[in-house]
Amino acid sequence: MRAESGVYRMNDEARSILKLAFERRSRVIGLLIGVIAGIIAVFCGFGKALAFSICVLVGYGLGRIVEEEDLIRSLLSSSLLRRRR
Secondary structure (H helix, E strand, C coil), X not given: CEEECCEEECCHHHHHHHHHHHHCHHHHHHHHHHHHHHHHXXXXXXXXXXXXXXXXXXXXXXXXXXXXXXXXXXXXXXXHHHHHC
């Protein structure tokens, strides 16, 4: 990155790396969670890292369920409205 009059401009390599990371953001997030769990395992022990990983998985699962319920609810409401007409 170069500063030109207070504005930072990215070079092509940095832009392509960010684009790749954004396209594969679930892998990047998984990598970050793995690194955090590894750090917890090293400093606090395996049990706490395992508990952290389980909490992350439960949170992820609940988030997916909520997103899918919103999708299912919107699909059901639109199909129910069509049947009543």
